[in-house]
Amino acid sequence: MGLHPKGFDLSLDRITRLLDVLGNPHRKLPPVIHVAGTNGKGSVTAFCRALLEAGGYSAHVHTSPHLVNWHERYRIGVKGGRGQLVDDAVFAEAVRRVADANAGQHITVFEILTAVTFILFSEHPADAAIIEVGLGGRFDATNVISDPAVSVIMPISLDHQPYLGDRVELIAAEKAGIMKPGFPVVIGHQEYDAALDVLMSTAERLHCPSTVFGQDFMAHEEYGRLVYQDEFGLADLPLPRLPGRHQYANAAAAIRAVKAAGFTVTETMMEKAMSSVEWPGRLQRLSEGRLLSHAPAGAEIWIDGGHNPGAGEVIAEAMANFEERQSRPLFLITGMINTKDPVGYFKAFTGLVEKVFCVPIRGSEAMIDPVILSNAAYDAGLVAEPMLTVGDALExxxxxxxxxALPPRILVGGSLYLVGDVLSDNGTPPK
Incomplete structure (x- = not known):
């Protein structure tokens, strides 16, 4: 991988050339659920997988980035069972084939990895392929898919502005690029009307049958249950296993997307999916592992890779909900990279956290120095201190x-790369 540039260089020319040499495996996929969005796309991918597997379907899953190991990006569907992360040897062979086909020409790492996705998913039979966009949509390497079973657009907010634009409507236009003429579109909850307007007008222009959260389908909590409703009826379900009220809308979008993709979705499937869904590194509680020895006895430790102001808001809301159920002092351990908005992220936690500890991200040239990150936390009205490691922060x-006081609640977040470091150091990588 080191032979290839790691930066963003948004274009479809290189991936199209490479896939042509490989025999265009992206045209030999099972029905594709293609998912874009600033926040929530990983969660809706996880819910789609849980729904399909609950119905006995086999579903390939592509996500990015990985947290600890490269092969986490590829889950191979198993008929009637739980999909498995691709075997290391199979992954390595697919990478070799792609590298050989590329023949040393300029290409990005993500384009290589996307070509690997298409090889793996085209050569292993499955009922569906759930493919998460990497960055944006219009020029993302996954957007060579011309006939998705459904395109899904999750919440849009400000992130990756140098590449996607500095207004939500510009970012929405980039995300809307995964819509294909005449193919179904599911639009998840949108906080910004400007983004929703762009998405709906694009769907109308492309004659895409569209369903919109809050208009055509919805979900809410009632008496400790999740009530889902769409044009096909109403379902009374257990609350999702994934913490946070924002997951209600994510679950709803997944249910509607799997239906739009042409699969039968029963209430039994929905019930099983709400209880079985898993999504590592997103409001994940660490209940075992090496790092716990550094933490205060009885501490709750949560990790979440959300890294933009919109993600900060939903994570902070989840922490506030935890506080309502059981009051504990909250501490934040954070590392971020320099393409993010740390002040915007930190502002969501004003009045919630006792103190922020800022740490480096191991091996990242783009990390924000912990001293500078601490200053950003101060600018957001928080008390902060730089530390050398997560273990030091826990101590x-x-x-x-x-x-x-009661044992504390500790949130480690601000970057998926930091979360990956934590899972690696803790000895609990995704499986």
Missing amino acids: AIKAVLDPE
Whole structure:
């Protein structure tokens, strides 16, 4: 992988050339659920997988980035069972084939990995392929898919502005690029009317049958249950296993997307999916592992890779909901890269956290120096201190903790790369 540039260079020319040499495997896929969005696209991918597997369908899944190991990006569907991460040897052979086909020509790492996706998913039979966009949509390497069973657009907010634009309507236009003329579109919850307007007008222009959260389908909590409703009826379901009220809308979008893709979705499938869904590194609680020895006894430790202001808001809301159920002092351990908006992220936690500890991201040239990140936290109205490692931060929390208080709640986040480091150091990589 080191032979190829790691930066973003948005274009479909290189991936199209490479796939042509490989025999165009992207045209030999099972029905594709193609998912884009600033936030929530990973969660809706996880819900789609859980729904399909609950119905006995086999579903390939492509996500990015990986947290610990490269092969996490590829889950191979198993008929009647749980899909499995691709075997290391199979992954390595697919990478070799793609590299040989590329013959040393200029290409990005993500384009190589996307070509690997299409090889793996075209050569292993399955009922569906759920493919998450990497960046944007219009020029993302996954957007060579011309006939998706359904395109799904999740919440859009500001992120990756140098590549996608500095207004939500510009970013929405890039995400809308995965819509294909005449093919169904599911539009998830949108906070910004400007984004929703762009998505709906694009779907109308392309004659895409569209269903929109809040208009054509919806979900809400009632008496500790999730109530889902669309034009086909109403379902009374358990709350999703994934924490946070924002997951209600994500679950709803997945249900509607799987239906739009042509699959039968029963209430039994929905019930099973809500209870079985998993999505590592997103409001994931660490209940075991090596890092826990550094934390105060009885501490709740949560990790979440959300890294933009919109993600900060939903994560902070989840922390506030936890606080309503059981009050604990909240501490934040954060590392971020320099393409993000740390002040915007931190502002969501104003009034919630006792203190922020800022740490480096191992091996990242783009990380924000912990001292500078601490200053950003101060600018957002938070008390912050730079630390060398997550372990050191956990030890520091022990030192500042009020001995009369309940054991703390600790959130580690701000970057998927930091979350990957934590899962690796903790000895609990995704499986």
